[in-house]
Amino acid sequence: MASHGVRGRSGGRPTLEEVAARAGVGRGTVSRVINGSPRVSDATRAAVEAAVEELGYVPNTAARALAANRTDAIALVVPEPETRFFAEPYFSDMLKGVGSELSDTEMQLLLIFAGSDRERERLAQYLAAHRVDGVLLVSVHADDPLPDLLTQLEIPAVISGPRSAAEPLASVDSDNYGGARSAVEHLLSRGRGRIAHITGHLAVYGAQRRVDGYRDALREAGHEVDEGLIEPGDFTEEGGRRAMAELLRRHPDIDAVFAASDVTAAGAGQVLREAGRRIPDDVALVGYDDSAIARHMEPPLTSVRQPIEEMGRAMIDLLLAEIADRRPAASRGLERHQVVLATELVERRSS
Amino acid sequence: MASHGVRGRSGGRPTLEEVAARAGVGRGTVSRVINGSPRVSDATRAAVEAAVEELGYVPNTAARALAANRTDAIALVVPEPETRFFAEPYFSDMLKGVGSELSDTEMQLLLIFAGSDRERERLAQYLAAHRVDGVLLVSVHADDPLPDLLTQLEIPAVISGPRSAAEPLASVDSDNYGGARSAVEHLLSRGRGRIAHITGHLAVYGAQRRVDGYRDALREAGHEVDEGLIEPGDFTEEGGRRAMAELLRRHPDIDAVFAASDVTAAGAGQVLREAGRRIPDDVALVGYDDSAIARHMEPPLTSVRQPIEEMGRAMIDLLLAEIADRRPAASRGLERHQVVLATELVERRSS
DNA sequence: AGGTAGTGTGGGAGCGCTCCCACAAGTGAT
DNA sequence: ATCACTTGTGGGAGCGCTCCCACACTACCT
Structure with missing residues (x-):
């Protein structure tokens, strides 16, 4: 030292x-x-x-910031009420990527919670005062006004999980579509024919993309898509239970379930067991996220892994580039600022 | 907005x-x-x-910081290689507490990773330059030089998990001793007589305290403590497997295991199952942390819950008090700056 | 020789605040 | 009326930087 x-x-x-x-x-x-x-x-x-x-x-950073009118700080904005997001490895893994990429620079990382209205009001002031050079946005809902505020204030920002196909902000995402496809193709290859899907919260673009992937995988394998097999969930365990119960009621003949998150799969698994269905013998189960829960479930859960740490790194790269671009009134090169990273199916005993 | x-x-x-x-x-x-x-x-x-x-x-914060020689920022230092700590809900829950308590103030939260040597060097410079008003230290090992550096630089700091009974820094901790006791007393009350303990990493004071609690609970119930039933672990799953295998080899007659963390308990559970022991019929299992894993194990794991969010809040309270104390050259009141919060045993089917 | 670029360098001005001294005005005791 | 406080207020100085203009010096052309 x-x-x-x-x-x-x-x-x-x-x-x-x-x-x-x-x-x-x-x-x-x-x-x-x-x-x-x-x-x-x-x-x-x-x-x-x-x-x-x-x-x-x-x-002295303060003096530098005052004289040069920059802060050398970026904010990671966490929509905190989303406890799901917050508690999952997702968050810490992303943080790990962000941290490792940041350690090469002089930038410091601010953690800002934007849960309550008061916190959001403070955040708005923060941004208005230009107290950070850039913002990292994670897990933002489609109707969140925050991204637009950032655009308006001309503050460089990168969003993880674009809100739509037409996301104007720079974004980093994993291949939700491809991830879902790989899950469904895997189930098909295991000989399953009645594959249900418990979706994520459909206000999240990634959840929609997973549904798309589910549909296309079935179609391209020559199956008809039965919309009744698609049951809306919300990424939570409780949502998984509810959706599974509903699916069993409507379609007692399903032999596989692809859930949009591991906790949802866990909830679904409970209901299946209670209904006397064995996993994977009667019903195969696949989750999404490859979280700790997946490894510790009984049987261990097949799941789609996203390269989250890498996503964190990519976000920083994009953001730093945007900030650098903006510094000397650069040629606002509106290049492709969308990064999509590949997923990987981790096969375990549940399928 | x-x-x-x-x-x-x-x-x-x-x-x-x-x-x-x-x-x-x-x-x-x-x-x-x-x-x-x-x-x-x-x-x-x-x-x-x-x-x-x-x-x-x-x-303008920069101007204020420059003129007033304070930063209105506190740093949360994360010893990142401790992935265990990082990925567990521990981290995010604590963050939640920290965030909620901080939202009442003008303070901002900096996240600093002190994993690699380079990062630690940067951190030292950071602190030397007094770029934060205070520091939150989490999960620090007994031989870490960081706390002493902070004392030397006279930077207010609060540590979660004191390094020893004589921790000079202000600290917040959960009642590891009491938590362990409650776990063991619970097992005793369930009629278990041969209770083993897989410890945490013993360089961590809290892990030692859990061993103390284990011993005292047995003693006060009139049992002799068989030191052979105490097997060192390191909080990890792999450590749990190793320790459990060793315990089974040496003491095939054990009928309960108290593990110092949930993941350790998970590892132990795997080995028990492979050895043909049923949980809880043959061997009861209790973990520590009440993490998501505990809820999703089969059978769900009885575990000791720490009030982590509250701990985060308490840390901020202490730290802000220390900072305020120091501002107008106050009477350095060396009051009790040690907070210990109670734990709670969450009973599930594994015991 | 005089011009015209380039290079490297010093230092004034100013970023937006806090701190603190000076001072006006009011209040009450002498 | 005088003095001594108290209370509220204005504004100079200065925090440690970056920005930029001015200037010396060199080098190479006419």
Whole structure:
């Protein structure tokens, strides 16, 4: 750890000015060195770097932010009431990706909860005051006004899970469509013919895409799609129970269930067991997310894994690029700012 | 959301100066109102507040930080390689508590990962530069130099899970001792006599306390403590498997296992099943944490629940108090800065 | 020789606040 | 009426940076 970290307790941290004095140069020159400007001679640069090292100089972020009108901070906005999202590995894995990608930069990560109305009001103020250089949005509902606010304020933002096919914001997503297809194709290959689908909350675009994938996989295998086999859920365990009960009532002959999340699958599994159906003998079960629950269910649950950590990394990459683009009034290159990452089916004993 | 949030796009956000002009007062007066100083007449205060409202004024944090030499930010330091900690609900629940308690204040929450050496070096610089007003430390190992660094830099800090009984830092913890006792007493009351304990990582003080609770519960019930029934684990699933296998080899007659974490219990459960032992008929199983896994295991796992969200809240309370204490060179009241919260045994079918 | 670029450098101005000193006005004791 | 406080207020100084203009110096053309 920094051996010079505690030096200079007598009178606070060293300033740019002191570094300049020590190196025998002007304030501007030190600033240039610190910020990596090329217009500094090698000799001068070396002298300044030596002085920085000797004094253990660390720039004062507040001063920099004030003078340069940027914050070097990005916010991760968490719509907290979504406890589902929050408690699942989803969140921590994404955080891991975000953190690892961020550790190469000087950016700091702010965690902002936008659950209650009061918190949202505060967030709006926050953003209006331009207290962050960029925003990471996760798990946003289709009708959330937040993304539009960001666009309006011209704050760079990246959203995980686009709200629609026409998402105007930069976005990172996993291949929900392909993931669902792989799940259904897997069940078909196991000889299942009556495959039901318990959907996620359909206000979430990804949930819709999973339904699309389910339908297309069946169709392309030459099956007719029975819309009655598609039962709406909401990603929760309780939703899974409810949907499963309904499916069993209407279609006692189903031999497989593809659920839009692992907890939903867990809820469905309970109902199946209570109805005397064995998994996978009578009914095969496939979930989505490959969470810890999937590994610990009995039998362990086949599930679609999303590369969440990678998604976190991709979000940061996109966001940093947007921020950099905007810095010197760059050519607002409206390139493809949509990243979609592949999923992977993890086969376990439930199917 | 703030209707005035977007106003004044012509020329950036309003400043203190502009508010002052609008309210017909001086800069100092506005500052006083903003910061809630009592030395302002009611009439003036009202006028200023009106001006603030009309202009949609939001203070510039950077300027404030620079002038007042504080940051209004606290850091939550996450020792990231501890994936266990990170992925468990522990983390997100704590975050929830932290967030909810913080939403009443102007403080912002920084998430800092201190996994790799490079990240730790950066963190040290961060702290040395006093870029946060306080630090929340979670899941710190006994030999981590971080807490001492914080003490040395005189940065207010609160640690969750004290490193020892003599933890110098303010700390919040759940009652590991009592939690373990309640688990063992529960097993005893169910008529179990050969109760094994798979410990957590013993470098963690809380894991030691759980062992203490295990021992005392047995003793006070009149049982002799067989040290051979205590098998070291490390909170992981793999550790649980290893420990359980070892226990079965040495003591085939055990009829109950208390594991120091739910995932450890899950690992132990697998080994028990493979060995042909039925849960709970042959061997009762109790875990710790009451995580999602506990609910979804088959059979569902009896587990000790910690009030994690509350712990997060308590940490913030302590930290804010420490920061406030330090602000006007207050009387460094070395009161009891140790909070211990009660646990609760959640009974399920595994015992 | 004089011009015209380029390079590197110093330092003034200013970012938006807080802190604090100065001072006006009011209040009550002498 | 005088003095001593108290209360409320205005505004200068300064926090530590970045930005940018000015200037010295060099190099290469006419």
